Amino acid sequence: SIASERYRTAYHFQPPKNWMNDPNGPMYYNGIYHSFYQYNPHGALWGDIVWGHAVSTDLVNWIILEPAIERDTPGDINGCWTGSATILPGGQPIVIYTGGDAENHQVQNIMLPKNRSDPYLREWTKAGNNPVLQLVGPGFNSSQFRDPTTGWIGPDGLWRIAIGAEVNGYGAALLYKSEDFLNWTRVDHPLYSSNASGMWECPDFFAVLPGNNGGLDLSTVIPEGAKHVLKVSLDQCDKYMIGVYDLKRDAFSPDTVLDDRRLWLKIDYGNYYASKSFFDSKNSRRIIWGWTNESDSSSDDVAKGWAGIYAIPRAIWLDSDAKQLLQWPVDEIESLRGNEINHQGLELNKGDLFEIKGIDTTQADVEIDFELTSTDDAEPFDPSWLLDAEKHCREAGASVHGGVGPFGLVILASDDMEEHTVLHFRVYKSQQKYMILMCSDLRRSSLRPELYTPAYGGFFEFDLEKERKISLRTLIDRSAVESFGGGGRLCIIARVYPVALADERRTHMYAFNNGSTTVKVPQLKAWSMMTAQVNVKKG
Numbered sequence: 001s002i003a004s005e006r007y008r009t010a011y012h013f014q015p016p017k018n019w020m021n022d023p024n025g026p027m028y029y030n031g032i033y034h035s036f037y038q039y040n041p042h043g044a045l046w047g048d049i050v051w052g053h054a055v056s057t058d059l060v061n062w063i064i065l066e067p068a069i070e071r072d073t074p075g076d077i078n079g080c081w082t083g084s085a086t087i088l089p090g091g092q093p094i095v096i097y098t099g100g101d102a103e104n105h106q107v108q109n110i111m112l113p114k115n116r117s118d119p120y121l122r123e124w125t126k127a128g129n130n131p132v133l134q135l136v137g138p139g140f141n142s143s144q145f146r147d148p149t150t151g152w153i154g155p156d157g158l159w160r161i162a163i164g165a166e167v168n169g170y171g172a173a174l175l176y177k178s179e180d181f182l183n184w185t186r187v188d189h190p191l192y193s194s195n196a197s198g199m200w201e202c203p204d205f206f207a208v209l210p211g212n213n214g215g216l217d218l219s220t221v222i223p224e225g226a227k228h229v230l231k232v233s234l235d236q237c238d239k240y241m242i243g244v245y246d247l248k249r250d251a252f253s254p255d256t257v258l259d260d261r262r263l264w265l266k267i268d269y270g271n272y273y274a275s276k277s278f279f280d281s282k283n284s285r286r287i288i289w290g291w292t293n294e295s296d297s298s299s300d301d302v303a304k305g306w307a308g309i310y311a312i313p314r315a316i317w318l319d320s321d322a323k324q325l326l327q328w329p330v331d332e333i334e335s336l337r338g339n340e341i342n343h344q345g346l347e348l349n350k351g352d353l354f355e356i357k358g359i360d361t362t363q364a365d366v367e368i369d370f371e372l373t374s375t376d377d378a379e380p381f382d383p384s385w386l387l388d389a390e391k392h393c394r395e396a397g398a399s400v401h402g403g404v405g406p407f408g409l410v411i412l413a414s415d416d417m418e419e420h421t422v423l424h425f426r427v428y429k430s431q432q433k434y435m436i437l438m439c440s441d442l443r444r445s446s447l448r449p450e451l452y453t454p455a456y457g458g459f460f461e462f463d464l465e466k467e468r469k470i471s472l473r474t475l476i477d478r479s480a481v482e483s484f485g486g487g488g489r490l491c492i493i494a495r496v497y498p499v500a501l502a503d504e505r506r507t508h509m510y511a512f513n514n515g516s517t518t519v520k521v522p523q524l525k526a527w528s529m530m531t532a533q534v535n536v537k538k539g
């Protein structure tokens with residue numbers, strides 16, 4: 001229907017139709033970016049999973065190819081699930097992925113490109129010795145054993161990978177070693193495990209240098225001073241720990257161990273799961289890709305004929321204090337910026353609503369700097385709020401007056417404001433530092449029933465003594481709203497389905513302030529975004 005076309009994203013990747021979930025095996029190889037994805041060739045709900053395949057030279061425009069692998073061997077007859085790519089010395093790409101076998105055990109399989117001189121690597125061959133890994137033994141659960149990582153080389157010259165598992169009911173990243181990437185043995189201790197949670201899906205393990213956005217290749221020597229990040233997927237979100245990879249123990253050791261997993265940092269505080277990163281040797285950066293599900297109902301998805309998008313690929317690096325990751329949409333996305341508007345020297349007093357006009361409000365890239373005129377009225381921060389930032393976003397919503405904030409952006413607003421989505425900040429004082437609340441509040445985003453419309457949110461630490469400006473960048477793409485707060489300190493991607501959008505009615509965008517402290521906007525820039533070629537199919 002027309003409505004479902006209006007909700008389709010114009011520059012967030014999605015296949016031409018059907019269901020898509022986790023990003024798989026991302027890599028840059030011989031001038032081409034490869035994106036594989038969990039894909040149901042038969043419909044808009046999860047099932048019959050194969051690896052969809054798309055290629056790009058710029059991470060913006062994509063060519064959709066035939067699926068790279070289908071369910072046709074005993075080791076993957078129930079599904080070709082998530083896995084990762086590694087480029088072996090000499091330029092041999094190799095993929096390890098999870099298969100569901102006929103008994104519903106999860107096993108690991110290998111596949112290789114059939115012809116390395118095909119620039120798109122269209123055809124893939126499964127290894128003769130598949131499945132290369134199975135899990136048996138006390139405490140293990142063969143139906144909770146999946147999602148192998150990209151490989152890295154240890155000091156002994158052997159390859160290593162980690163695999164998500166549940167051991168005695170607890171989350172673990174199991175560690176495996178191999179000489180040739182085909183024959184693997186389990187190391188008797190995990191890379192890391194924790195009794196703070198159950199099953200870990202989609203582990204990702206990578207090295208980062210504090211304050212350096214250059215990106216590190218896992219399979220080369222890791223420089224002195226590097227930290228490691230372990231990301232795992234659970235509780236509908238992607239959480240991570242920063243620590244060190246202790247080469248003597250051959251194990252990850254987090255800088256801070258948090259027993260309550262609600263306190264673990266998140267890659268994104270919205271609708272984002274199963275992310276996977278890779279080293280981009282073209283531009284020397286690490287890029288992370290995540291899956292954003294629909295927030296409408298399954299029957300809506302069947303009616304639309306499609307479900308699932310990817311967040312914009314983001315550069316990801318470690319902050320200079322080594323306490324959190326920073327993320328920013330890849331620069332390439334700016335090639336879609338069209339018509340630009342620009343405002344300088346705005347001032348937002350308590351209750352002000354400033355309409356941002358002159359761009360396509362349904363397909364836009366918006367960058368705003370909010371400069372605080374004072375922090376005197378910042379209310380005290382209560383650390384218990386960290387346990388449930390969404391609750392705090394519901395209670396301290398955009399219409400609740402505060403000391404410093406709420407201020408931010410109202411988007412996809414209907415003429416009468418009956419429908420609107422809000423992105424906002426609020427500033428709190430916590431001993432020597434400031435804590436910023438960032439929310440993406442979907443509660444009034446649509447008049448349609450049966451939608452999941454939470455107020456997503458999180459807190460980040462910010463040095464307001466050093467920097468008085470808090471930036472907000474929001475990528476609006478029809479049903480996708482992806483926001484970056486404080487220069488990439490906190491990210492929230494969300495899905496919204498306003499009736500006004502489906503009806504092709506005008507929607508409005510405003511900057512606002514509802515705090516008693518005046519907020520200046522020294523710079524506001526916004527662009528209409530053009531439509532990327534993400535739906536081109538080539539046989």
Ligand code: DQQ
Nearest residue numbers: 022038081082146201274
């Ligand atoms: N999705 C895959 C699994 C993975 C899960 C199956 C995470 O391999 O654990 O589609 O979304």
